[in-house]
Amino acid sequence: NAGVTQTPKFQVLKTGQSMTLQCAQDMNHNSMYWYRQDPGMGLRLIYYSASEGTTDKGEVPNGYNVSRLNKREFSLRLESAAPSQTSVYFCASREQGSQPQHFGDGTRLSIL
Amino acid sequence: DAKTTQPPSMDCAEGRAANLPCNHSTISGNEYVYWYRQIHSQGPQYIIHGLKNNETNEMASLIITEDRKSSTLILPHATLRDTAVYYCIVRSNTGNQFYFGTGTSLTVIP
Numbered sequence: 001n002a003g004v005t006q007t008p009k010f011q012v013l014k015t016g017q018s019m020t021l022q023c024a025q026d027m028n029h030n031s032m033y034w035y036r037q038d039p040g041m042g043l044r045l046i047y048y049s050a051s052e053g054t055t056d057k058g059e060v061p062n063g064y065n066v067s068r069l070n071k072r073e074f075s076l077r078l079e080s081a082a083p084s085q086t087s088v089y090f091c092a093s094r095e096q097g098s099q100p101q102h103f104g105d106g107t108r109l110s111i112l
Numbered sequence: 113d114a115k116t117t118q119p120p121s122m123d124c125a126e127g128r129a130a131n132l133p134c135n136h137s138t139i140s141g142n143e144y145v146y147w148y149r150q151i152h153s154q155g156p157q158y159i160i161h162g163l164k165n166n167e168t169n170e171m172a173s174l175i176i177t178e179d180r181k182s183s184t185l186i187l188p189h190a191t192l193r194d195t196a197v198y199y200c201i202v203r204s205n206t207g208n209q210f211y212f213g214t215g216t217s218l219t220v221i222p
Contacts, residue, residue, distance in 0.1 A: 045210070045211075
C-alpha cells in the first residue's frame, strides 16, 4: 500500500509564480487535509475536505486554494507564491468517526 | 476548541520507559486524544488514540485521567529510534480539524 502520496517532494519557485501540489490516497478515505509546517513549529491546517465535493478553510487559508478532484485526490494551489509560503507541506487523509489521520512524506517548497 | 499543553523537551535513557505528559483541561466529553510523532522532517506517524479508557497497542500505552483533563503516553522500552517530536492532539468540536501544538521533543540517550 502506498498510503498517502505527495508530489513533488521538492520544489523551488520564484515570487509570483504559481504551483499546484498534488496529493493522492489509496485507502478509500473520506476526509483529506493540507497542512504547512514552518521550522520549529507544529503543523497548521490550511484547508480540509470532509468528503468528496466539499472543502473548508483551516487556520491559515490565505494565499491558497484547494480542489477535491475525486475521492482519491486533493490538490493545493498557490496562485502567486510569496516567500512567506516557504514551508514543508503535508497532506493527510482519514476515514470517518474517530479514525486517525495518515500523513504523506511532505513537499518541501522554497520561494525565492 | 480544546487545545493541548506539552513540555517542550524530555530526555529518557535507552531501555527505560518514556512517559510523555499532556494537559487538555478544556476537552469536551466526546473528543478523542490522539498521539503522533515526527522523526526529523518526515510526515507525522500515528501512535495511538483514546476517549476515556486506557489504551495499549504494539507501539505504546495511553493513560487518560478519570476527569480526562490530562493524559500520558508511555513508550515502555525506549530505543534510540524513538527520538522524535511527540504531539498530543485533541480533535475539534466539528470533528474534522486536528490542532497540532509544538509537541515534546524526546531524546533517548544511550
